[in-house]
Amino acid sequence: MLNRLVGAALLSAVVTVAVRPVVLDIDASKGNATEFTVAAFVETNIGRADDGGLYAELIQNRAFQEADSYLSIPGWTKVGDRTVLMKDADEPLAALQNSMQIWVPGNETEGLRAGLSNSGWWGIPVKPQTYKASFFAKRAPDSPLEGTIQLTLSSTTNGRTYASASLSAQDVTVEWKQFHATLTPTESAPDANNVFNLTIDVTKHDQGLWVNLVSLFPPTLNDRPNGLRKDLANVVKDMGAKYIRIPGGSNLQGSTIANGYNWTATLGALESRPGRLGYWVGYQTEGLGLKELLDMCEDFNASAILGVYAAYSASDQSVPNTPQLDKYIESAVNELHFVLGDPATNKWAKLRADLGHPEPYHLEYVELGNEDYTSTTYDYRWERFTSAMSAAYPHLKYVASADLTGAPVVDLHDFSGPDAFISSFDRYDNRPRTGTKVLELENAVITTNSADPFGDPVSRLLYPTLQGSLAEAVFIMGMQRNGDLVLGTSYAPYLANVHATQWTPNMINFNATHILRSTSYYVHQMISKARADTVHPTTSTTSFGPLYWVATSANSRTFFLQVANVNSTAIPLSATIHNIRVNFRSPSPKASATVLTSPLGLNASNTMDELDVVRPAPLAVQVLGNARGVSLSAVIPGYSFSVIRVDV
Numbered sequence: 001m002l003n004r005l006v007g008a009a010l011l012s013a014v015v016t017v018a019v020r021p022v023v024l025d026i027d028a029s030k031g032n033a034t035e036f037t038v039a040a041f042v043e044t045n046i047g048r049a050d051d052g053g054l055y056a057e058l059i060q061n062r063a064f065q066e067a068d069s070y071l072s073i074p075g076w077t078k079v080g081d082r083t084v085l086m087k088d089a090d091e092p093l094a095a096l097q098n099s100m101q102i103w104v105p106g107n108e109t110e111g112l113r114a115g116l117s118n119s120g121w122w123g124i125p126v127k128p129q130t131y132k133a134s135f136f137a138k139r140a141p142d143s144p145l146e147g148t149i150q151l152t153l154s155s156t157t158n159g160r161t162y163a164s165a166s167l168s169a170q171d172v173t174v175e176w177k178q179f180h181a182t183l184t185p186t187e188s189a190p191d192a193n194n195v196f197n198l199t200i201d202v203t204k205h206d207q208g209l210w211v212n213l214v215s216l217f218p219p220t221l222n223d224r225p226n227g228l229r230k231d232l233a234n235v236v237k238d239m240g241a242k243y244i245r246i247p248g249g250s251n252l253q254g255s256t257i258a259n260g261y262n263w264t265a266t267l268g269a270l271e272s273r274p275g276r277l278g279y280w281v282g283y284q285t286e287g288l289g290l291k292e293l294l295d296m297c298e299d300f301n302a303s304a305i306l307g308v309y310a311a312y313s314a315s316d317q318s319v320p321n322t323p324q325l326d327k328y329i330e331s332a333v334n335e336l337h338f339v340l341g342d343p344a345t346n347k348w349a350k351l352r353a354d355l356g357h358p359e360p361y362h363l364e365y366v367e368l369g370n371e372d373y374t375s376t377t378y379d380y381r382w383e384r385f386t387s388a389m390s391a392a393y394p395h396l397k398y399v400a401s402a403d404l405t406g407a408p409v410v411d412l413h414d415f416s417g418p419d420a421f422i423s424s425f426d427r428y429d430n431r432p433r434t435g436t437k438v439l440e441l442e443n444a445v446i447t448t449n450s451a452d453p454f455g456d457p458v459s460r461l462l463y464p465t466l467q468g469s470l471a472e473a474v475f476i477m478g479m480q481r482n483g484d485l486v487l488g489t490s491y492a493p494y495l496a497n498v499h500a501t502q503w504t505p506n507m508i509n510f511n512a513t514h515i516l517r518s519t520s521y522y523v524h525q526m527i528s529k530a531r532a533d534t535v536h537p538t539t540s541t542t543s544f545g546p547l548y549w550v551a552t553s554a555n556s557r558t559f560f561l562q563v564a565n566v567n568s569t570a571i572p573l574s575a576t577i578h579n580i581r582v583n584f585r586s587p588s589p590k591a592s593a594t595v596l597t598s599p600l601g602l603n604a605s606n607t608m609d610e611l612d613v614v615r616p617a618p619l620a621v622q623v624l625g626n627a628r629g630v631s632l633s634a635v636i637p638g639y640s641f642s643v644i645r646v647d648v
């Protein structure tokens, strides 16, 4: 009866668009349990995702770790014509090897100032809010300082100073000492072309000092000290990911064994973190260290998929299967103690408590390494690392970063073109059920040319396009249909500063002031919001393509029908959900739907120049219900991805 009603209603639609409707039948009483979830992957370093990105530090190269030569220090310029700025490796501050010497050789006119100036990560947003500035300073034994040390935020567009703070220069002694000040502009600067200056009076001959760890923080997410850039963090948070894979990526591996990630060197006081040559770009501070990343997961209501260092570099060097490997295995086990252990019995857990987090973090998944399918040594490393880790923490799920036979979970990565993604819709229908589960923690349509995804620069995408994002949606629906096997997915890379992009496309691009949510961001967010516990069988007289779909439900009360249309022509859809078990009060199920599409078609794309070309919008959906089931209908636009939600 219901079917006939809906069928009649659809008849007119059929006439208008001249396409045969697709009719689906969803059996609510059958299905597989699913844990499928949209995850996030915050790969540190790539595209300046951490320093210059999520990490709120506004000062670029705050500890002078990136130095081209003694006199050329990226991020910094001098203030005052006669000022000399010199990188000095003979006056380290704790683990920070390079200090900056500020020196004025000879007498200067009274009233002039000398110092250094930083233009931030391609700009510093100046707004009426409180900025926390800090730096370490020391002076030479024979050279006490006079006058003031001034900190300013000023505009290079209009020359105005928006905030300043003064400290007594006499307080600088021959020992390193940290100085703090707040800067509170009362109005916004016209743009981000602002600089942070630290200057001294230069009325005295040969006056000079050393500075290090020059830092400036705006308000951070949840006001955490040493925290996250609020606007950008909120965009990632709004994705609603349940799991966040941290910290990388090739950057976990490092370019050599010596440059690999060492979690202990990312903890505690910032001056005791030596930093590390990033795999992708520059030198990273590790200011966004392990503790900060775990706190981020908590702030996002997510739990980490913890990437542990696996003694294998991105340039294919392995630590041999000898006692040399022991310290890395021990380090991995200690890392788990740090995350999960009891402060009363374990020193690493006690360190966590001392750093302000006595409770263990929530952790289910530990991934050993990154993309170890490139390695011939993963077998012994997997065996030795996971047996040690699971002896200490047997309840954790250990994820192999290669398609390793017998692993509890494997993380598989896919980068290709739209055709390859669409034809991967059935990939997991055909994967044998051996007990090994799958995470797909890095995938993206990166090109329009599936035949040569990495080799054809012309077809490479700069930003995700509707075509690519729809193809990703199709592949991810294929994963969800196999929710008994596939546990989750993540786009990669997630974040890139447009001024430091080594890889395209990225899910979220940004500069100091603006954030680009791509079409792929919206696809993942729509799927993330449709988190379900059951995937239902569907039957249809129409086979998949150009319409693809998956039906799921949560708590037997909320049904989701995801539908992608990869053809230009709109297609009428009707679906019946029958055998609904809950005692629902017919005939008023509630339905709503969201669609991502664009009149610009496949090439539609959000770009830094046009941030909001494509956004999710409501889709009209009709719904009818009685005690036997629910029928719904909608016209699925050409080139679109929709999530229809029905609450019974």
Ligand SMILES: *[C@@H]1O[C@H](CO)[C@@H](O)[C@H](O)[C@H]1NC(C)=O
Pocket: 106, 107, 205
């Ligand atoms: C600096 O100036 C003062 C006063 O003008 C003068 O006495 C002194 O000799 C000058 N020193 C140098 C090194 O030029």
Ligand SMILES: *[C@@H]1O[C@H](CO)[C@@H](O)[C@H](O)[C@H]1NC(C)=O
Pocket: 077, 078, 079, 116, 117, 118, 152, 154, 161, 195, 196, 197, 199
């Ligand atoms: C800050 O430094 C810049 C050089 O980068 C200089 O042009 C500007 O005058 C300085 N402003 C203040 C207030 O020190």
Ligand SMILES: *[C@@H]1O[C@H](CO)[C@@H](O)[C@H](O)[C@H]1NC(C)=O
Pocket: 262, 263, 264, 265, 327, 328, 331
């Ligand atoms: C990590 O760094 C610490 C110093 O912070 C060092 O003692 C330790 O040996 C390093 N661990 C590994 C596995 O290299």
Ligand SMILES: *[C@@H]1O[C@H](CO)[C@@H](O)[C@H](O)[C@H]1NC(C)=O
Pocket: 242, 301
């Ligand atoms: C956090 O996530 C859990 C499950 O993942 C959910 O039950 C809870 O409502 C979430 N809390 C917030 C504040 O979103």
Ligand SMILES: *[C@@H]1O[C@H](CO)[C@@H](O)[C@H](O)[C@H]1NC(C)=O
Pocket: 030, 031, 032, 433, 481, 482, 484, 535, 536, 537, 538
């Ligand atoms: C449930 O999983 C099995 C394989 O484990 C598969 O054959 C079946 O089609 C799945 N059912 C649904 C509704 O996805």
Ligand SMILES: *[C@@H]1O[C@H](CO)[C@@H](O)[C@H](O)[C@H]1NC(C)=O
Pocket: 019, 545, 546, 567, 568, 569
């Ligand atoms: C797209 O739709 C048009 C019009 O209905 C049809 O001619 C064409 O074959 C379709 N293409 C695909 C790939 O289904």
Ligand SMILES: *[C@@H]1O[C@H](CO)[C@@H](O)[C@H](O)[C@H]1NC(C)=O
Pocket: 601, 602, 603
């Ligand atoms: C999309 O862009 C590609 C490359 O710029 C171009 O060849 C193609 O014709 C465009 N397609 C549409 C539908 O505009």
Ligand SMILES: *[C@@H]1O[C@H](CO)[C@@H](O)[C@H](O)[C@H]1NC(C)=O
Pocket: 122, 123, 192, 193, 511, 512, 513, 514, 608, 609, 610, 611
């Ligand atoms: C950031 O990008 C936007 C365009 O989306 C541009 O208007 C703005 O000037 C850029 N800001 C900076 C600081 O680069």
